[in-house]
Each structure stands twice: as C-alpha cells, then as structure tokens.
Amino acid sequence: MSSGVLHIVDSRTKQKYEIPIRRNVISAIDLKSIKAPAAGTDRADHVADGLRVHDPGLQNTTVIESAISYSDPERGVLLFHGYTLSQLWDSDFEDMLHLLVWGTYPTMQQKKDLNRKLTDQMLAVPDSVHRTIRGLPRTTSPLPLILAGLSAYLACFPDTIPASTHASLYQGNLRNVDHAVIRTVAAYGVIFGLVNSHRKGIDFQPPSQENSYCANLFIMAGLLDRHSSRPDSTKLSCFRRFAMLNADHGMALTVFSALVTASSLTDPISCLISAVAAAYGPLHFGATVSAQRTLREIGSTDKVPEFIEGVKNRRTKLFGYGHRSYKGLDPRVRPIQSILKDLDLSKNDYLKITERIEEIASADDYFRHRGLYPNADFYGNFVFTAIGFDPDIIPAAMLTQRIIGIMAHWREYMLTRGKLFRPSHIYTERYSAFSTRQKRLIILTAAIASTFSPMSANIYYPALNSIAADLDVTSSQINLTITTYMICQGLAPTLTGSFADQAGRRPAYILCFLIYIISNIVLALQHSYPALLVLRAIQSSGSSGTVALASAVAADVITSAERGTYMSITSLGNILAPSLGPILGGVLSDTEPALQPQLPKRMIHPLSALSLLFHLPTGLILLSNGLIFASYYAITAGLPSQLRSIYGLSDLNIGLSFIPMGAGTLLSATFNGIIVDWNYRRMVAKDRQDIEDFEVEKARLGVGGPVTVRPYTPLSAFVNPPATNPPPLALTLTLIFTISFTLTATYNILNILLVDLHYTTPATIMATNNLVRCFLGAAATALVHPCIQRWGVRATYCGVAIVVLSVVPLPLPADIPILYFRYPETSWIYPGDVVLKSRTADLPIISARGLNPELTYLLLFFDLDVIYGMNATVALHWYQPDMLCILQDTGLLDMSNNKRISDEIDGYSNGGILVNKSLGAEYIAPRPPPFSHHRYVYLLFTQKGDYQFPQCYSHIFPQTATARAGFDIQQFVDVARLGAPVAGNYFIVEYDGPVIEPTATASPTTTWLRSILCEGSDPTGSAAAKACEMEGNLQIAM
Known part of the structure; x- marks a missing residue:
C-alpha cells in the first residue's frame, strides 16, 4: 500500500491529526497544521506557525514530481521515460536528448532535424565567446574558463534574460523554452570544445552539419585520431554509451542546483552556470579528480591494504565509493566496466589499484555492513582518461552528457508552474542579542534616567508652603510652577520621541541631559519667582524626554511576552520618583536657608488641542492614562497642605509621609508586571494563538480593568475634611499606600498596552502619552487647591474617585464585527x-x-x-x-x-x-x-x-x-x-x-x-x- 492516512498525536497539546499519504509521501505543508502555543517558547522556533521538517542535505525529501528518470536502488534498474538502459544502449546523443526533453523517442527525421538545429546553433555562437576564452590563461582550471564562456555567451543575448524582458519569458511559453534548450546544449558543446582545445594549445575546429553531436564535440575539443584526423570510432562509441548512463540521475546535485536557480524563473544558461559550479565540487563530478589524486598518492597495489585501514580509521577519504541512494552496487558500475573493456588501458596503472581497492573493500565487513560499494565515479574517470581527456576537465566532459537531464528538468519545471525554492532553517543563536542580565541592566539604567523628570517635578512639594512664603506668593501661584513644569513635560517629549525614533536613543539622551544639567545650574543661582517659573519649564523640557526614552529602550530589547515584567521595571523610576522627590525635598527644605521674597510675575502658556484623543482606540487609552495620572497628582499636590492643616506636620515629616506612596508604587511595579506577563501567557496558551495575531488588549485589560476599580474604595475614604476628630495618621498613610499601589498598577498596564499597540515607534507613542498625562496632571495640580477652597476636601476627592471609576470602560474599544x-x-x-x-x-x-x-x-x-x-x-x-x-x-x-x-x-x-x-x-x-x-x-x-x-x-x-x-x-x-x-x-x-x-x-x-x-x-x-x-x-x- 502506497497511500493511506498517517495518524499523529502531538504530546505538547494532546491534539490528534490525520495527514494523508499519497504514493508513500506526505506533504510538508500538511505538517504545518500541527501547531502548539508559542507562549514561553523561543520565537525563533516558530512554534505557532506549525511543525517544520528538518532534513539536512534533503536525504529523505522529495521536491518535485517528474516523469524523466527513475533509479530502483533495490533492483538496480534505471528507467528513462519508461525505457530501460538496455533498450537505449545503442542510442545516440540526439535520441537521448529528444527522449528526456520532449518525452518521446525520436523518429529518424526528428533525429536529423534535432541534429541540424543543434549544429546551426553551434555555428551561431558569437566570436566574442571565442575571444573571451582564448584571452584567459591556458594553465588555469577548466571551471573558470567554462563559467567565463557561458557568461560571455549570455551577455551577447540579453533579451534571453527574463529580468531584462518580462517574467513570463519562459514559464508556460513552450516555443521559447524549446528554442532555449537547443541553444543552451549547443552553446555548452562549443564552449567545452573551446576550453579543451585552448588548454591543449591547438586550433579550434568548427562543427559540421555532416557530423553527429558527439562527433562535433570531439572535433571541437581536438580529440582526433592522429592518422585520420577524425574522431576514433571506438572512443566515440564509448563516449556515446557512457552518455546513456550519465544523461540523468534524478535529483543529483547538478540537476538540483540548476532547478533551485530555475525556480526564480531565470534563463537556462544561468541555471547551467549553477550546475557547472556544483559539478566541480569534490563530492560530485569533482570526485573523479579527487579520486585520480588519491590513486596517485597510493602509488601501487601493495599499498592498498594500508590505504584501506586509513579509510576505516578516518585518516583519509575514499572518493567514488558509496552512494546515498544505493545500499548495494551502483547499477551503472557494471556497464561502465564493460565500456572499459573496449578501451586501451594497458598503460594505466591506476586501474589496477582501483580494482584492488574494490577487491579488498568488498570483502571487508566495515564496508559491507555500511552498504558501501563502488559508484559510477569510481570507474567512470578511466573512461574519460582513456578517451583522451585530462583528469581536471573530466567534470566538464561529464556535463556535456548530464546537460541532457539538466535541460529536461528545466523544461519540465518551466511548463509545470514549479514553486520558488525557499526552505527555512533552524536558528540556533539567542532570539535576542541581549542576555537576561544585560536586559535588566539596560532597563534599570533607563529607569534610573527616567527618575529625573518626576523627581524634579515633586522634589519641592514639602517646601511649597515655605517657598510661597519666602517668595510672597499664594499657594495657587506656586502651584503654577508645577503646572508650567508639567505642560513642558508633556510638550517636550513629542519632539524628543520622534527624534529618538529617527536618530537613535543615544543622541536623544545626550540632548535631554545637556538641557537638564544647564537648567539645573542656572536654577540654583536664581532668586525670583519669574526666573523659577521659566527655568522650571526649561528643566522640564530637558528631563521629560527620558520617560519616553525609557519605554523606547525597553521596547528595543524585550519581546511582547516579557513586556509586562520589564516595562514594570522601566516604570519604577517614573512612579517611584514622585514619592522619593518629596522626601529629598523635605530634607533639603529643613537645611536650606529661606529664599528672598520677590514680587510675583505670572507667565501664561496656552494649551494645544489634544487631537489624539479622537483617534480610536489609542485616544481612549491615552485619555484613560491621563485621567489616572491626573488623579494621582491631584492627591500628591493636595497632600502637603492637608497633612499640615490636619496633623500639623513639619516639612520634613510631610516628606517622610510620602514613603508609603513610594512603597506602594514599588510593590505595584514589582508584582503587577509578573501578573500581567502571567495573564498574557495564560491567554496565549488557552487560545493557542501566535503572539503576532494575539489580541493583546484583552490580555492587558483583563488585569487592568479590575485593578482600576480598586482605587475607588480608598479614594472614597480619603475625603475627611479637617475636623475635631481626624482619622489616625496611620490610617491616612495606609490609604495613601493603597491608592498609590492601585493607581500605579493601572497606569503601568496602560503604558504596556500603548507600547504593545505601537511597538515600532515606542518613543513617539510614549511622548504622546506624556503630553496627555502631563496636561491633565497639570490641570489637576492647578485645580486641586481652588477646588478644596471652594467645595472642600470631601467633595474634591469624591470627584477624583468618580474620575478614576469612569476610566474603567474607556480603554475597551468596540471592534468592528467580522462580516462572514x-x-x-x-x-x-x-x-x-x-x-x-x-x-x-x-x-x-x-x-x-x-x-x-x-x-x-x-x-x-x-x-x-x-x-x-x-x-x-x-x-x-x-x-x-x-x-x-x-x-x-x-x-x-x-x-x-x-x-x-x-x-x-x-x-x-x-x-x-x-x-x-x-x-x-x-x-x-x-x-x-x-x-x-x-x-x-x-x-x-x-x-x-x-x-x-x-x-x-x-x-x-x-x-x-x-x-x-x-x-x-x-x-x-x-x-x-x-x-x-x-x-x-x-x-x-x-x-x-x-x-x-x-x-x-x-x-x-x-x-x-x-x-x-x-x-x-x-x-x-x-x-x-x-x-x-x-x-x-x-x-x-x-
């Protein structure tokens, strides 16, 4: 039975598959239906793309369907379009060419017509080809001479190159294909003759209409009898019979290399160039040259046993012995030995060495158990040397015969719409160029760099009351410096983000820190409110780009499956610094002398329209993230005044009160990323989807949605106004910790989702995110004190809680249903x-x-x-x-x-x-x-x-x-x-x-x-x- 069904159970998924078997072959494409979840695997393994087949050297792979030839390794039978070797033994080159290329054995008239067309094309080879070959050194290898001749011939006919004309020049075009086959066979025969005569230093003789193709080949190559000046009939007969054996041998390397080139729909000369280059390798036709060299090194039959031992111990290599397709004797060997009997080999001592090698090897268990026997190359080189060919031109001489099969397969491929050869490979290096340690170091460095912007924004929160008194301005006016800072914090990254995506991360970092350092130096020397207002804006412009750059760097070095964990680390600086800043500011405030009072001046900065909010779904996510961020800043901006008015805390103690907020952000960033990545892998494994096709929004918002609801309860509790019985400070700090933990988690998840949706331009999207969140955060910090003064603490923070709760449905985009x-x-x-x-x-x-x-x-x-x-x-x-x-x-x-x-x-x-x-x-x-x-x-x-x-x-x-x-x-x-x-x-x-x-x-x-x-x-x-x-x-x- 050669057909049936292959039943497969995949141990990875427990799934069962049925793969059809046709003519004892399964289709590799059918195996692609066997898929497994890609989560947790090396992306280079393409697990979600389906099962692949690894077959180095194509040892058990069929690549085409062909009717040209077949070799039966078990029975030692060779078939050519259904004809056995014995039936074709007395055929001429033209008979074999017509049979293999056009599929029928020719009539006498067809044979004559074919011979005439071949001779006409041989006579039409341009003189530039002759000059090209004669212009090269006679002592060089035949390989570059033949390649140069073929290239020169192709250069004379650029209209035969599909890339220079049109793609369908040959594919499906029977007339063009047949004409190209004859031209190619004829051209190679002339080029071979030119090369052989040039290397021998004799004049090239043109072909004649009166001669057969083989006879013309001998004449052009200078293989003539010294007495008759004609090809020797015995040698010509031996060459003709060897051509029957060598015309085609399935997917041998010469044919396969030509077909790989042909799969791009190129011309037959280019395909033949590929075949010539492949033929000269020592594992193909070049084995004849290597075998001659080995026999020369052995020297005599007495040294054969020692040589065999060297082969068995793998100290040396025996060329021409063993064949991938045959575990027994190559069916071509005995016919070749019969040909050798007709040739004069009395002066060839190497043949005796060869026969002695076969005699010893055939009786040795080492060779018999491995199925190693002589192949056609083992004795074939003696046929060509006896005819008169030099050893190094034997591969080219063998191609004058194998060209029959090469052209037959090229024609078959062009007329059957063959596929482009494009195999895959197993990538053995790491998918990422960075190790886990390197990734963590890079992400941590980017996170540290991103702390400067939020830390600079919040560092003087504990000293807001003192600064307002020192500069003789109101709390609302001093909050305006925060508003100005955040406006620039939102605007500047839109430029640095795009700059980083275009010019690279390093130049963007250099620019940001250069502006930041200079502004800090000047800021330390100022003593006026207007200068503070302007310099804080410049300081923000320099530092704020580092937040977007941190996300961009993270996207550069991590995959989507790792994004939750590493983006959490990236966010540490951005979300921890707002808590560390007030602590540091509180310490500095208690040790720094008071500022000199100055008259206040107010600078107005108009806000730009946030058009991105109207682009779905990104706009909704940006708006959600901005509202979460604004809620966070509404709390941090109002917290210092509330802690002082309710509990009477000093600047240092107010700064220390931000420690719970920092702890909440730190724990949230640590555990939230782990949970997000776990949910991502869980959903990918559940749906068995590839990462590229996975609906990442569901995986991210599956965690982000519930987390967003949780701040509502602590925010609702954080609304007690100053009263006779305020809540204990410990309870307030616990509420601050909970609010910080939940809001940070939500903010971080939405940041991850934004990078997921825009992973090719992470700096740009995070800059846009920065713009929205900073504008809304600026509005929150500017409004929180006026709102508290007008409506009270309870009403203000109830409003903040409602804003947080309203965010929950915003990032859930409504997909357009599929129209089936x-x-x-x-x-x-x-x-x-x-x-x-x-x-x-x-x-x-x-x-x-x-x-x-x-x-x-x-x-x-x-x-x-x-x-x-x-x-x-x-x-x-x-x-x-x-x-x-x-x-x-x-x-x-x-x-x-x-x-x-x-x-x-x-x-x-x-x-x-x-x-x-x-x-x-x-x-x-x-x-x-x-x-x-x-x-x-x-x-x-x-x-x-x-x-x-x-x-x-x-x-x-x-x-x-x-x-x-x-x-x-x-x-x-x-x-x-x-x-x-x-x-x-x-x-x-x-x-x-x-x-x-x-x-x-x-x-x-x-x-x-x-x-x-x-x-x-x-x-x-x-x-x-x-x-x-x-x-x-x-x-x-x-």
Whole structure:
C-alpha cells in the first residue's frame, strides 16, 4: 500500500491529526497544521506557525514530481521515460536528448532535424565567446574558463534574460523554452570544445552539419585520431554509451542546483552556470579528480591494504565509493566496466589499484555492513582518461552528457508552474542579542534616567508652603510652577520621541541631559519667582524626554511576552520618583536657608488641542492614562497642605509621609508586571494563538480593568475634611499606600498596552502619552487647591474617585464585527485569507451573524491595489443597497442570482444571511493581474430609512473598469451619510488563470481618486463630466 492516512498525536497539546499519504509521501505543508502555543517558547522556533521538517542535505525529501528518470536502488534498474538502459544502449546523443526533453523517442527525421538545429546553433555562437576564452590563461582550471564562456555567451543575448524582458519569458511559453534548450546544449558543446582545445594549445575546429553531436564535440575539443584526423570510432562509441548512463540521475546535485536557480524563473544558461559550479565540487563530478589524486598518492597495489585501514580509521577519504541512494552496487558500475573493456588501458596503472581497492573493500565487513560499494565515479574517470581527456576537465566532459537531464528538468519545471525554492532553517543563536542580565541592566539604567523628570517635578512639594512664603506668593501661584513644569513635560517629549525614533536613543539622551544639567545650574543661582517659573519649564523640557526614552529602550530589547515584567521595571523610576522627590525635598527644605521674597510675575502658556484623543482606540487609552495620572497628582499636590492643616506636620515629616506612596508604587511595579506577563501567557496558551495575531488588549485589560476599580474604595475614604476628630495618621498613610499601589498598577498596564499597540515607534507613542498625562496632571495640580477652597476636601476627592471609576470602560474599544462570507467554491472566509481568482467569479453568500434583523444594510466591495496609468487607486466592485437579514426560508429569492437561500442556514449563517431586495451597481469579480494578487475589502453599513443614493456617483453603475476606478470611499460615505461601518472583512485574491505575457506597467508614483462634484451642480453636467473624465485608454487590472 502506497497511500493511506498517517495518524499523529502531538504530546505538547494532546491534539490528534490525520495527514494523508499519497504514493508513500506526505506533504510538508500538511505538517504545518500541527501547531502548539508559542507562549514561553523561543520565537525563533516558530512554534505557532506549525511543525517544520528538518532534513539536512534533503536525504529523505522529495521536491518535485517528474516523469524523466527513475533509479530502483533495490533492483538496480534505471528507467528513462519508461525505457530501460538496455533498450537505449545503442542510442545516440540526439535520441537521448529528444527522449528526456520532449518525452518521446525520436523518429529518424526528428533525429536529423534535432541534429541540424543543434549544429546551426553551434555555428551561431558569437566570436566574442571565442575571444573571451582564448584571452584567459591556458594553465588555469577548466571551471573558470567554462563559467567565463557561458557568461560571455549570455551577455551577447540579453533579451534571453527574463529580468531584462518580462517574467513570463519562459514559464508556460513552450516555443521559447524549446528554442532555449537547443541553444543552451549547443552553446555548452562549443564552449567545452573551446576550453579543451585552448588548454591543449591547438586550433579550434568548427562543427559540421555532416557530423553527429558527439562527433562535433570531439572535433571541437581536438580529440582526433592522429592518422585520420577524425574522431576514433571506438572512443566515440564509448563516449556515446557512457552518455546513456550519465544523461540523468534524478535529483543529483547538478540537476538540483540548476532547478533551485530555475525556480526564480531565470534563463537556462544561468541555471547551467549553477550546475557547472556544483559539478566541480569534490563530492560530485569533482570526485573523479579527487579520486585520480588519491590513486596517485597510493602509488601501487601493495599499498592498498594500508590505504584501506586509513579509510576505516578516518585518516583519509575514499572518493567514488558509496552512494546515498544505493545500499548495494551502483547499477551503472557494471556497464561502465564493460565500456572499459573496449578501451586501451594497458598503460594505466591506476586501474589496477582501483580494482584492488574494490577487491579488498568488498570483502571487508566495515564496508559491507555500511552498504558501501563502488559508484559510477569510481570507474567512470578511466573512461574519460582513456578517451583522451585530462583528469581536471573530466567534470566538464561529464556535463556535456548530464546537460541532457539538466535541460529536461528545466523544461519540465518551466511548463509545470514549479514553486520558488525557499526552505527555512533552524536558528540556533539567542532570539535576542541581549542576555537576561544585560536586559535588566539596560532597563534599570533607563529607569534610573527616567527618575529625573518626576523627581524634579515633586522634589519641592514639602517646601511649597515655605517657598510661597519666602517668595510672597499664594499657594495657587506656586502651584503654577508645577503646572508650567508639567505642560513642558508633556510638550517636550513629542519632539524628543520622534527624534529618538529617527536618530537613535543615544543622541536623544545626550540632548535631554545637556538641557537638564544647564537648567539645573542656572536654577540654583536664581532668586525670583519669574526666573523659577521659566527655568522650571526649561528643566522640564530637558528631563521629560527620558520617560519616553525609557519605554523606547525597553521596547528595543524585550519581546511582547516579557513586556509586562520589564516595562514594570522601566516604570519604577517614573512612579517611584514622585514619592522619593518629596522626601529629598523635605530634607533639603529643613537645611536650606529661606529664599528672598520677590514680587510675583505670572507667565501664561496656552494649551494645544489634544487631537489624539479622537483617534480610536489609542485616544481612549491615552485619555484613560491621563485621567489616572491626573488623579494621582491631584492627591500628591493636595497632600502637603492637608497633612499640615490636619496633623500639623513639619516639612520634613510631610516628606517622610510620602514613603508609603513610594512603597506602594514599588510593590505595584514589582508584582503587577509578573501578573500581567502571567495573564498574557495564560491567554496565549488557552487560545493557542501566535503572539503576532494575539489580541493583546484583552490580555492587558483583563488585569487592568479590575485593578482600576480598586482605587475607588480608598479614594472614597480619603475625603475627611479637617475636623475635631481626624482619622489616625496611620490610617491616612495606609490609604495613601493603597491608592498609590492601585493607581500605579493601572497606569503601568496602560503604558504596556500603548507600547504593545505601537511597538515600532515606542518613543513617539510614549511622548504622546506624556503630553496627555502631563496636561491633565497639570490641570489637576492647578485645580486641586481652588477646588478644596471652594467645595472642600470631601467633595474634591469624591470627584477624583468618580474620575478614576469612569476610566474603567474607556480603554475597551468596540471592534468592528467580522462580516462572514463565502463563495460557492470556498469555505467561510476570515480576515486575511487568500482565495484563488477562479473561485470568486460568482456572488458570495454573506452571513447575517451578529447583525440586527430589523435593520436594512448597504454593502460596498472594493479593490485597494488597482494600478491606473502611473497611479495607484481604488476600484469599486459592488455597490448593493437594501440588504435584509433572512433568518429562515421565507421563499425570498436573491434577485441578483435567483437562487433559493434556505440551504445556506448553517455554519456562520445560522443567524441568517443577507439578501438584496433591489439592484445596485452590479458585482464585478476580482481579477488581479497575472502572477500577482490584490487586497479586497467588504464593508457593511446601516442604511437609514431616509437614505438616498447620491446622484453625483451615478457613473458607478456601468459594469466597467473605467466606471469603477478612482472610487473615493471616504467621500462616498460622507456624501451618502452612512456613518461608520457595522461589519467588515478583507481578503487577498491570487491570480490562477492561464499563463500569459503581462503588459508592462509602470510602478505607481501617486494615489489617484476620481474628483466628484456633489454639491450645487448637475452630476451629468459638463463640470462633473469633466471632473470624472479619464485620460487615455489604459488597461485597468482590478
């Protein structure tokens, strides 16, 4: 039995698989269905991409299906298109070439025609090829001479190179392929003759129409009898018979290397160059040269036993012995020995050494148990040396015969749409260039660098009351320095973030710290409120970029599966510094002399519009993070005054009261990252998804949502105003610890999610995040004292608690539901699926799953990858209004194809399917150009009851490419007042039609969309018609 089913149980997942067996072969693609969760594995192993096959040297792998030749290792049989070797023994080169390349044994007339075509092409080899070879040293190896000759020949015919003309020059083009085969065989014969005669120092003699191909080869190579000046008939016969053995041998290295090159659809000369280079390796045809060298080193038959012992002890190598395909005697050896009997080898002492090696090795258990026997190369080199070839040109001489098989396989490959050879490999180095220790050191350094911005922002919180008194300003005015600091803290990273993503992290760090250090020096020397206000803004501009840079550095060195843990470490500086700053500030405040009072001056900085808040889902996450941050700062900014007014604490004690807040942030950052990573791995393992396709928002918000709710309780408790019986200080500090712990956890999770969603530009997104949070934090610090003065502590912090609670639903984006559909010949199509063009000709069946059956819908179907002239554009393929959900068989017919739909209430259509009750712009099937693919999109909109088709788009109804090209989706949606789509899907359509020569098309340089006049004019008028007019008569592939 050669066919059946292979049953596999994957021990990693306990999943069972059935892999079909056809002709004792399983498809490697079928093994890709065996997948395992990628969480916790080395990403370089591609676990989620499916099981791979590791086969070094392709020892048990088939790469093509071929009808050219077959060798039976067990029975020692060679077949060529069904003919045995004995049946072909008396055939000529032309017979074998016709049989292997064109699949039939030639008639006498076909043989003559083939010989004439070969000779004509040999005579047509340009003189520049002759000059190229003759211009090189005669003493060099034949390999570079042959490669130079082939390259020179190819240079004379650039129109035969597909890259210089068009991709389909050969693929599927029978006429071009057949002509190229004859030209290549003829060219190699001439080049071989030129090389051999050049190295011998004799004149090159051209071929003749009166001779066979082999006879012309001998004449051109200078292998002539000294008396008759003609090829020796015996030697010619031996060469011809050896060609029968050597014409093809399956996927031998010469053929396989040529096919690898051919898989790129290149010309046969380039493929032959690959084969020549491979043939000269000592493990292929070059083994004949190595064997001659080995025999020369042995010297005599007496030394053979010693040599055999050296082979067994692996001190030396025996070339020409053993074969990967044959565990017994190579079936070509005995015919080669029969050929040798017809040649004069009386003066060749090496043959006796060779026969002695076989005699001893065949009786030795070492060789017999390993299935090592002579192969064709072991005796083959004696055939060529007896004919008159030098040992180092034997590989090239063998290629004059093997070229039959090379061209046969090249032709077969070009006419059967073979695949590009692109195997994978096992990556053995670490996935990350950094070790775990290096990662931690880098992240810790970035975290320390990020402490300067929040520490500088909060370092004088304990001294706010003292500074206000020293400078003779109010608490609201001194808070304005915090507001100014935070405004610049939000603005500056938008520049440094983009700069870091473009120029690199190091230059950005240097710039930030240069500004920060200079501002600190000047700030230490100032003694006025205006100077404090301005210098704090400059100080903020320098230090604030380090926060975004820390996240960028983390994203550079860690993977998404590690992001929770390492981003928590990155956030340590940003979230711990606000607590350490007041402690340090309290210490300095008690030891620093008072500032000299100065008249206050106020500087006004206008706020910019935060347009990013309106971009979903990033805007919602940024807003959530900003509100969390603002709540945190509303507490820290109001805390010093409350601690002094309620408990009468000094500046130092107020600073020490921030220790619980620091402890909360530290513990939160430590344990929160571990929990986030654990939840990430748990959800990946549960859904068995690849990291690249994983819905990371669910994994992050699964922890972040519950954590965000928890600050509500301690915040609600943290609202007691100064009273006769204030709560114990320990309780207040406990509440501060809890608030800090929960708010920090939420803030950190949202930071991780932002980097997840924008991992290619982490510095830029964190800079934007900084902008939002700092603006909102600035607003909180500016408003907290006025709010306390007007409404009291209880009302103010109840408002803060409500803000925190309102954040919970904000980051949960509502995804557009998938619009499930299928074509009559496909299964249900998921986003990103690839479908063949031939299967999309009919109208699709569209599921109503997840849709409201009470509503009416409108469908748009369009192609995103249309090329129109020099421009890229969008083409509408289907406009269908008035679509209804049908939940059961109501007898309603699909008016566009008149088929009953009751049999479609299954699978994804168990919620019904969509049918149309009127006609729209008719469906145009996808039609990507040859050898290409396009992206296609379905969008479904809710059709309002008062919907009217915009008449300015009446040009879309003809079922033509020119009518549908240039479709502006956004403009149509706006004019038709459709709103956002309620469902959508996209897929890729590949061309699988007949092989044709594509029309050359210039690469698109701009995007073109049709200009439509939809207001105040008749769409049929001259202005609109002129705007819609397309120039030229160009072909549009859509």
